[in-house]
Amino acid sequence: MTQTPVKLTFDEYLTYDDGTDNRYELEDGVLIPMTPASPIHSDIVEIVYDTFKAEVKRLGLDLKVKQGDVGVRTRFSRSRQPDIAIIQGEDWRRLRQFKKSAILEVPALLVVEVVSPGEDNENRDYVKKMTEYAEFGIYEYWIIDPLTEQITINFLINGSYQNTIFTGQQRIISQLFPELNLTVEQILIPE
Template sequence: MGKDESKNLVKEPDLSYGNYTYADYLTWDMEEMVELIKGKVFKKAAAAPKRIHQWLTGNLHTEMNLFLKGKKCQAYIAPFDVRLPVNSKKDDKIPTVVQPDICVVCDMDKLDDRGCIGAPDLVVEVLSPGNKQVELQHKYEVYEESGVKEYWLVDPEGQIVLIYTLIRGKYQSTRIMTIGDTAKSSVIEGFELDLEEFFAEIK
């Protein structure tokens, strides 16, 4: 980064302002991770995610990567910027930039050096005590509106998984799945996750 660029970095955006764009996001120089949802800044938890969050996220990403080897889709793990345009793909017109724990992209034209522009085919969010409201409300809405075909919510504390599938523009959910169930993806055809094995090593 050149001297001219570094002078323009902003240490702390105004959290009460609700009209930021991806262009603004690129100017922020913050120690903690932030996401931008419909123009409003949401800080990620100041502390690192809990060990179990990282353990489960890493394990699920590994399972997906192994399954997708040689296939057209690719799985990415946070931090990885997903830009969700509304009417324009220009940086100063994009109101939402999120960092899902895991996302799967099957349209390679959506990938560039900065991440993904447009809705991934599948998104996974592993819940943490500090981020449940964001995942359950704000991200649910923006993923649905943006056309994310499948949205997995994983709750390490409750050892449950809930899958939302986009049908005619609206999410429909599975029943709550837990140990003894097998979570199956309709977007990554053939991918299954044995929840007893998945949650077995939580201690």
């Protein structure tokens, strides 16, 4: 006999604490546990995070680069925790004033998801999150897929994403960071 999961309201999710260090996304009121990242996943996130941080600093931008610890409310009863989120400094300062979980209710400028192995994970990153991020108004969405060795950059145009796929030694084109000098190989095959 399967047990029906308890559904949480968004406010309950904001204050949810099960006494562990586990992280959860909220999908239609149901907690979705986030498993710890693989070493490859962790390395990829670290490379992209460090690159974005350096670019923000180099350009003197008022942006915050957050790594996996900020949620994005995408619908009434949904919250996602992208591997990386880049947000306006003003939005971050406003969020810091609250004592609840760090959940953005305004669109991030850019989010990154690294696809973990498995059909469910692929569907979540390529379909569900893509739909939610577009509906929420996140302008740039990167999907880094170590299995296919490609990076899909999605730009929000007229309410839906238009994508470009990058592989190998191709220089990644980002509209948020047009001067970025980074290739797929530099991310997926670190030295």
